[in-house]
Each structure stands twice: as structure tokens, then as C-alpha cells.
Amino acid sequence: xxxxxxxxxxxxxxxxxxxxxxxxxxxxxxxxxxxxxxxxxxxxxxxxxxxxxxxxxxxxxxxxxxxxxxxxxxxxxxxxxxxxxxxxxxxxxxxxxxxxxxxxxxxxxxxxxxxxxxxxxxxxxxxxxxxxxxxxxxxxxxxxxxxxxxxxxxxxxxxxxxxxxxxxxxxxxxxxxxxxxxxxxxxxxxxxxxxxxxxxxxxxxxxxxxxxxxxxxxxxxxxxxxxxxxxxxxxxxxxxxxxxxxxxxxxxxxxxxx
Numbered sequence: 001x002x003x004x005x006x007x008x009x010x011x012x013x014x015x016x017x018x019x020x021x022x023x024x025x026x027x028x029x030x031x032x033x034x035x036x037x038x039x040x041x042x043x044x045x046x047x048x049x050x051x052x053x054x055x056x057x058x059x060x061x062x063x064x065x066x067x068x069x070x071x072x073x074x075x076x077x078x079x080x081x082x083x084x085x086x087x088x089x090x091x092x093x094x095x096x097x098x099x100x101x102x103x104x105x106x107x108x109x110x111x112x113x114x115x116x117x118x119x120x121x122x123x124x125x126x127x128x129x130x131x132x133x134x135x136x137x138x139x140x141x142x143x144x145x146x147x148x149x150x151x152x153x154x155x156x157x158x159x160x161x162x163x164x165x166x167x168x169x170x171x172x173x174x175x176x177x178x179x180x181x182x183x184x185x186x187x188x189x190x191x192x193x194x195x196x197x198x199x200x201x202x203x204x205x206x207x208x209x210x211x212x213x214x215x216x217x218x219x220x221x222x223x224x225x226x227x228x229x230x231x232x233x234x235x236x237x238x239x240x241x242x243x244x245x246x247x248x249x250x251x252x253x254x255x256x257x258x
């Protein structure tokens with residue numbers, strides 16, 4: 001008597017003859033076995049998604065966090081996956097939880113939040129070494145969620161806000177420094193070319209006139225204005241002193257020369 005079994009494309013059949021493995025894994029397709037003497041154990045070669053439950057972990061800087069992850073693995077050697085271990089999925093789940101706690105516990109909180117790629121790689125390498133003898137390959141491990149305590153979330157939010165304020169103040173200070181440098185350069189140019197200041201004054205008048213104001217304030221250098229006013233008064237007094245005195249009349253009405 002012969003029994004027929006159809007093995008799917010993603011499966012392999014490990015055949016046991018009287019309790020012993022009968023050659024390498026068979027399939028896919030149709031396979032023939034002798035009933036009562038041989039039996040088969042089907043093994044899937046597809047990638048399996050294994051969620052890793054949330055683990056309470058204390059980081060290197062003594063912060064308590066909850067971390068969950070997900071692992072992907074597949075069977076490379078069906079015979080070893082059946083003979084070497086009773087339940088591949090349960091074994092990988094348990095060892096993945098232990099490895100997750102061990103790896104994350106070696107990092108600080110900042111490293112855990114910023115270097116997830118490194119942590120994922122470390123966990124995958126450790127799992128891959130330990131599961132190799134079971135004929136299983138761990139392809140990907142990803143940290144899925146990191147839960148922080150509420151008080152720590154508030155502290156991180158304040159820290160981020162302070163960091164943004166610091167950057168804003170630094171940028172404003174750099175802008176003031178650049179503006180001061182440009183103003184100093186402009187002052188040097190105007191000192192070397194006095195006409196440039198007058199052109200700037202005319203440009204200011206044009207800008208003010210756009211707003212259609214009824215009052216126009218004309219900017220002028222204060223010290224030069226005072227000097228020009230003093231020179232004007234001096235010229236006027238000098239001119240007045242040089243003019244001839246007007247003739248006067250005596251008591252009897254005659255003109256008298258000064």
C-alpha cells in the first residue's frame with residue numbers, strides 16, 4: 001500500500017521511517033510514502049512575522065521604558081527545524097524577548113531613541129547566531145514602539161523647546177553681528193564719499209513719500225547743520241558791520257554825517 005501526499009511550493013516534507021529521518025526534505029509536488037512505516041512532517045519555508053511583546057526595560061542611564069518589537073524569520077533547513085527543537089516559533093519568541101532586554105539595557109535613553117538601526121542590527125545578529133543550529137534564519141528585527149513615562153515626556157518636551165529657543169537666539173545674534181558689520185562698512189563708504197550720504201537722504205525721502213504723509217522729516221547730519229548755521233550767522237554779522245552808518249538830523253533839521 002502506498003500513500004500519496006501533495007506538498008505545496010512553499011512547503012517541504014520531512015519523512016520519518018520508523019522514527020528515523022528518511023533522507024533530506026522532500027517536495028514540492030507529489031510524494032509517495034508507505035503507511036504505518038513512514039510519516040511526514042510538513043514545514044513551511046515562508047517568512048514568518050513574530051511580534052515581540054512589550055518589555056519593561058531599564059536603560060543604561062536608569063530610565064524605565066517599555067519596548068516592543070517585531071521579528072521576521074524563515075526556515076532554511078527543514079530537517080533541523082523539526083529534529084533540533086520542538087517549537088521554532090515559541091523558542092524564537094522567548095529568546096527574542098531576552099535579547100531585546102539585554103541589548104536595549106546596554107544603551108542610554110538617547111541612544112535608544114536615536115540609534116534604533118544599530119539596536120535592530122545587534123538584536124538580529126545575536127538571534128541569527130543562536131537560531132542557526134535550529135536551521136532558522138532571522139532576516140529582520142525592528143523596534144516597533146518605545147513607551148516613555150509621562151513625566152519623562154514632559155521633560156523631553158521642555159528640553160526640545162529650550163533647544164529651539166537656543167538656536168533662535170544664536171541665529172538672531174549672528175544676524176545682528178552681520179548687520180553691524182555691514183553698517184560699519186556702509187559708514188566707512190559714506191565717510192569716504194560724503195555725497196553718498198546725501199543720495200541716501202534722497203532715497204529715504206522717496207521711501208517716505210510712498211506713504212503719502214502730510215509731514216516729511218528730512219534727515220540731515222546734526223553737526224554739519226549746526227556748523228552751517230553758525231557760519232551763516234557769522235556772515236550776516238560781518239556784513240552788517242561793513243555797511244555805512246545812516247545820516248542823522250540835528251535839532252534844527254539839518255542832516256549830519258556820521
